Amino acid sequence: MGPTPRSTPVLEARGVTKAFGEREVLRGIDVEVREHQAVALIGASGSGKSTLLRCIDLLEEIDDGDVLLDGEVITDPAVDPVAVRRRLGLVFQAYNLFPHLTALENVVLGERRAHGASRAEAELRGRQLLKRFGLEGREGDRPDNLSGGQQQRVAIARAFAGRPRALLLDEVTSALDPELVGEVLAAVRDLKEEGMTMVIATHEMTFAREVADFVAFLHEGTIVEYGTPQEVLAEPERPETRRFLKRLLEAGRA
Amino acid sequence: MSESAAILSDRRLERETAKRRQARRSQAIAAASTLVVLGGLLTWILTSPGWPEVRETFFNWEVFKESFPDVLRGFWLDVKLMVIVEVAVLAIGLLIALVRTSRAPALFPLRMLGTVFVDVFRGIPTILLVYLVGFGIPALQLTGLPTDPVVLGGIALTLSYSAYVAEVYRAGIGSVHRGQRDAALAVGLTDSQAMRHVILPQAVRRVAPPLLNDFVALQKDVALVSILGPQEAFRIAQIIQGENFNYTPLIAAALLYLAITVPLARLVDRMGGPEGAVR
Numbered sequence: 301m302g303p304t305p306r307s308t309p310v311l312e313a314r315g316v317t318k319a320f321g322e323r324e325v326l327r328g329i330d331v332e333v334r335e336h337q338a339v340a341l342i343g344a345s346g347s348g349k350s351t352l353l354r355c356i357d358l359l360e361e362i363d364d365g366d367v368l369l370d371g372e373v374i375t376d377p378a379v380d381p382v383a384v385r386r387r388l389g390l391v392f393q394a395y396n397l398f399p400h401l402t403a404l405e406n407v408v409l410g411e412r413r414a415h416g417a418s419r420a421e422a423e424l425r426g427r428q429l430l431k432r433f434g435l436e437g438r439e440g441d442r443p444d445n446l447s448g449g450q451q452q453r454v455a456i457a458r459a460f461a462g463r464p465r466a467l468l469l470d471e472v473t474s475a476l477d478p479e480l481v482g483e484v485l486a487a488v489r490d491l492k493e494e495g496m497t498m499v500i501a502t503h504e505m506t507f508a509r510e511v512a513d514f515v516a517f518l519h520e521g522t523i524v525e526y527g528t529p530q531e532v533l534a535e536p537e538r539p540e541t542r543r544f545l546k547r548l549l550e551a552g553r554a
Numbered sequence: 555m556s557e558s559a560a561i562l563s564d565r566r567l568e569r570e571t572a573k574r575r576q577a578r579r580s581q582a583i584a585a586a587s588t589l590v591v592l593g594g595l596l597t598w599i600l601t602s603p604g605w606p607e608v609r610e611t612f613f614n615w616e617v618f619k620e621s622f623p624d625v626l627r628g629f630w631l632d633v634k635l636m637v638i639v640e641v642a643v644l645a646i647g648l649l650i651a652l653v654r655t656s657r658a659p660a661l662f663p664l665r666m667l668g669t670v671f672v673d674v675f676r677g678i679p680t681i682l683l684v685y686l687v688g689f690g691i692p693a694l695q696l697t698g699l700p701t702d703p704v705v706l707g708g709i710a711l712t713l714s715y716s717a718y719v720a721e722v723y724r725a726g727i728g729s730v731h732r733g734q735r736d737a738a739l740a741v742g743l744t745d746s747q748a749m750r751h752v753i754l755p756q757a758v759r760r761v762a763p764p765l766l767n768d769f770v771a772l773q774k775d776v777a778l779v780s781i782l783g784p785q786e787a788f789r790i791a792q793i794i795q796g797e798n799f800n801y802t803p804l805i806a807a808a809l810l811y812l813a814i815t816v817p818l819a820r821l822v823d824r825m826g827g828p829e830g831a832v833r
Contacts (some may be wrong), residue, residue, distance in 0.1 A: 359736055396737035400755050413751060427798035462742055475650030 308371040309334050311356065311467050315365035317521075318355055319349075320474060325351045327521035328365070335520065338498040340508035340529070343518035349501035350517075352395070352538045353468045356499070357390045386414050389459030393471040395451045397443040403430060403454045404439040407461050415462055422461075429457040433487050447500060449480030456487050466497040474503060505548060509533055517541045614623045614802045621794045621803040628790035629810045631691065632776045635708055635786070642771055647719030655769035657725050668720070677783070686711040688782040694833050707779030715772050722764050726757035748805070754817075766822045770815050777811075 309332035316325040325348045333339045341349040343507055354360045356367055358374065358381040369377045374384045397406050404426050411422035431452040443451050452472055460466060469488060472480045485507050492498065492511050502508055508515055509527060515532040517525040519540045525532050536542050570784035599605060654659060654668040675683065687710035692701045700706060730753045739747035787810055791803035 313667075354736075357740055359739060382739075382742065382744050387738055388740075390740040391738075392733065392737060394733060396733040398734065398752055399739065400759065409751060410741030410743065413747050456739060507683075 305415070307334060310337075310480055311499065312368040312369060312371075313352070313356070314366065314368070316352070316355060316362050316367060317364040318360060318362050320352055325521055326355065326362070329518075329523060331516055331523060332496055333499055336495040337513045338492050338496075338500055338511050340512035340515045340533075341499065341501040341518055342503070342508060342515060342544075344506070347518040348376060348521045349518055350470050352392065353470050353499060355502055356399075357468055358384055365549075381415075381540065384411075385466045386462060387464060389464035389467045389470050391452070391455050391459045391467070391469045393474050394441070395448075395455045395475070396468075397455055397458070399443050401434060402440050403446065403450075406440050406443070406454055410462050412460065422464055426457075426461065429461055430454070432490075432545045433457050434483065448476045449483045452484045455486070456491075460491065465527070466499065467491065469498060469500045469502070471501050471503060474505075485496055485533075491553050505533060505545070517544065519544070610653075610800045611799070612805055617794075617798065617800045617802040618806055622806050624794065625741045625787050625803055625806045625810065628785050629787035630805070631704070631784060631786045632773075632811075633814070635711075635779065636773050636776045637703065639708050642708075643715040643719050643768075643772070644765075646716040646780050648723055650716060650720035650734045651727060654724055657745075659785050662788065664771065667812070668728060672717045672720055674723070675713045676677050678714070679716045679747055680711065680775055681781070684778045684781060686710070687713070688779075704779065704781035704784045707776075707782050707784065711772065711779070712777060715768060718766065718768055720770065722758065726761035726765075727753060729760055762823045763822050766818060766825065770782065770818050773815050773818070774811060777807075825832035 304460075308438055311333040313329045313331045316326050316329040319322065324340055329348070329352055331339065341352065343349055351360060353364045355375075362375050362453060365375075366373050367426075369384060373379070373522060374381075399411065400407065404423065407426040408419075408422040409428055411417040411425065412419060417425070427439060429541060430436065435450060435457070438454075443454070446454065447493045452475075456469075456472070472488070473484050476484060481504070485504065488498070488500070488507075489511055500512065501510070514526065515529050516523045517532055517540070517545060525530070525536060525541045532541065533545065537544060574819055602608075650668045650671060654672075655665045656665065678686075688703055688706045691699055691706055691709075700709070729748075734752050734756065735748050738752040739745075742750065777786065777788040778787055780792070783789070785793075787807040788804075791807040794803040795801055
């Protein structure tokens, strides 16, 4: 996959730690994501995947370490978090669509209010994005009237609408009925093919193997194993990784 | 195929007749019990020893006809006052709720003031507040402060109801899931944009029924302004009652209040879903 090895990573975490009260959720995370790459974060629930994504998007304040976006430290208290979030996209596990707005209005809100696009401009692009993710004809529907898979695709379109430098996906299929998982994964695959830089927290190992350039296995707040999908998922070295994959296999998820 | 359809449709007919029978039965029961209860109450009142006296002093048609135009004229003042106060209350209540829910450190003194405002004006009986504002502010003899009792009464009501309504708004804001704020920030909105475009629209929709409920309460409480002297419906009714020792004008005033509060109450029911409505 062709990034020049010496280019600045799009995203980089250096020794990131985060505790909620007594509970240390992240205990020194180092990871980098280069342009057009996708890094999959895998690990048990509570291993810190979601928290890491929320810390990168500055929805949580980190305790120590740094997060860099295009080489710039964004976790410095002097940095305006709003400006940083406008350069990133985040998709939530529970979609978090705005229930009082239509699908199109959901996609357009950030474009108009955060990026200053005109209404016509934003709506044109919004319609194109919804069409691209297979939601043509649903522009005027409220989230209530959409299936889980459709809602999550609206959420992906919404996150993508701001032309982010990187997209952060937080277990985007975990809340879905099994038969709806495929359509959402297809949308992510589509973005990857276009060259979108992504960090993907996921429980779908097949998907991680297929889409990710690198896989990071988180265990109790640290990355205990990191490498290509082949290295981490097929030939894991660490006993924690093997145990995790074995449990998934037994549950029929790998 | 067609045979089974015919059988099904027979069964369906049967079910529907049975359902209709049930519906007729419950209607009959409702009607009968209403008749018994209302009839009983009416008989009880109409046969009471004091009824002829009460009918003469409370339900005197002649007095009603004569006093109604004056009471209605007074009621127009009530209507104006309740509309103006309600608009002010909706705006000030929202402002206080926003201040109280904001996290900006610069707003700390305002936040504290908001808390004190709500505690104080919600904690004082409205009638006392009308007295204090109505007689206290003119007593200061400061130029520039209003002295019109209608304005002063309106201010007192605004203070009291803003405190209540602020808490209604605040509950609504608090009821919006925090994931909504996260999502709004994630698409690049500022805190205040998230409040304006994402959180408030959802919050206001949720608290519309309790807000209307407070509006109904306010519509009645405008009568409290009468203690400061303005000739609104209740006051006029009282004056006429004092002149001819007949309480019928008060009934006229009560009917006027009902004429505007009842439609609003039905609206509140409808917004609260089918459970709230009388069926």
